[in-house]
Amino acid sequence: MKKIAVQVDDLTVAYNYKPVLWDIDLEIPEGVLMAIVGPNGAGKSTLIKAILGILKPIAGSVSIYGKPYEKQRDLVAYVPQKGSVDWDFPTTALDVVMMGTYGSLGWIKRPSQKEKKAALEALEKVGMLPFKNRQISQLSGGQQQRIFLARALVQDASIYFMDEPFQGVDATTEIAIINILKELRKAGKTVIVVHHDLQTVPEYFDWVTFLNVKKIATGPVKDIFNDDNLTKTYGINYKVSIQE
């Protein structure tokens, strides 16, 4: 049995009495590349945000490798939705990636050459090194997404949470990103991705969680990614041909 990387118990989140997540129990084993799927408003992003403490849950607890999340922050990296920030902010690609080092630096201390080197390496990995001094508003959507990915890579975490990294990126970027995610898994990291495109789930991921306010199912893609669970999650008769 593999180690449990992320454990969620009885997690409930509500906005003004309306539950967005209801009593979620979730165990994510170490080293999986997991998709969280579900319809709009199912609480996929909310789940990630609640796990990371960005949103305050009404009830429930989260542990990372058996300890509370607050004590294990260094092991966790987050890639927010691209649309969550103002890309007209006056800063460069390199500068954004450097932000990934701020956590380990802590308060007041400034990034040094060491941090800069790490940021440049991360930019190289996502193929964005030529754009390091580019003002971020002059990057395409796919490039912005890569910058966010690089920022998480700099954190050198064990667990990566990503909120729709494939949203609004072209096919080339999508392939580049998924290759990086697969490399992370190969290196023993755990990657959790909010995902929209059901067609690509079997191709990209080995683990999946179906979510629609409540947890519908979670497990290996080959065991549970079937019409039955899709119908339960999306409420309509869903047929996806799974290629073996």
Place this chain on the structure above:
Amino acid sequence: MLGSFAVLRKQSLLGDAISHAALPGIAIAFLITGAKDSNTLLLGALVSGLLGTFWIRGIITKTHLKSDTALGLILSLFFGFGMLLLTFIQKQPNANQAGLDKYLFGQAATLVESDVWLMAIVTGLCLLVLFLFWKEFKILLFDKDYAKTLGFNTKTIDILITSFIVLAIVLGLQTVGVVLMSAMLLAPAAAARQWTNSLSKMVLLAAIFGAFSGVFGTAISASQNNLSTGPVIVIVASVFVVVSFIFSPSRGLLFRQIRFIANRRDLEQQKTLAFMYHIAETHEDISHPHTIKILNNFQGFTRKTLQKLVDKDYVTIDGTMWSLTQKGFEKAANLYNQQHKTDE
């Protein structure tokens, strides 16, 4: 300087709300002490400014109201209350009360040396805090949620920034007054944003613009009678903004328009050339003359464009006939192939 942060947080109105919120503080401080010592009054302004700001924050986070609604609400509530107190004070038989309304529109002439020292100290403090927490401020402004996952207490950073904005505003009240203070905060920052894409340069530029507005504004108002300093400073700052909006090389309206016209002209020439190529292609001799009239069938053709092409030696004209030169033919062939490639 601190205005940069307000602008980038899209909370530009915050400055307006804070300065208005400071008014009842001034009035209450006067009522309690009965004296017009500016330090005491500013302390009152600081307290009520902070109070107003954190109410606004509270409203935004606890209710579903948008931030502009919350700002507007607090602004008018505090300002109304402040005005009420001011009129109440004016009815009182206290001779001291005259001149309290200078905080409405500001009166730089009433500044004394100790006020200036206070300003210098607070500015120094702001610089120090800005320098120490630069990284934290930046990440909070850009991506608050992410900052949280890195383990930063975003609430603390937020309160720190906001408190310093309040402090800066309260200090400026004496000079430009409640009504115009937010322009003083925002104008330099908005102007600076036009010139640079780096946060540090933006903050620096905003500080320079702000200082220049102050110096020029004071100089202008001193050279003329009956020109009060505060409004003149604000007008100078606004001139910076207008000039920046028009003349900034990358974001300015002027250069954008020039680039647009230049691009359009280039495209017109290229299209005309491509059209000519199309006709010339049907003849074995590329320099075979054609009437100019035939070009009129082509949309977007102008005599001016033709003249430009002649100037570039791509086309020769003989009476009402034109023909492509060898150079023009090659250029057009290149264009034509390129367009074909992008079409596919």
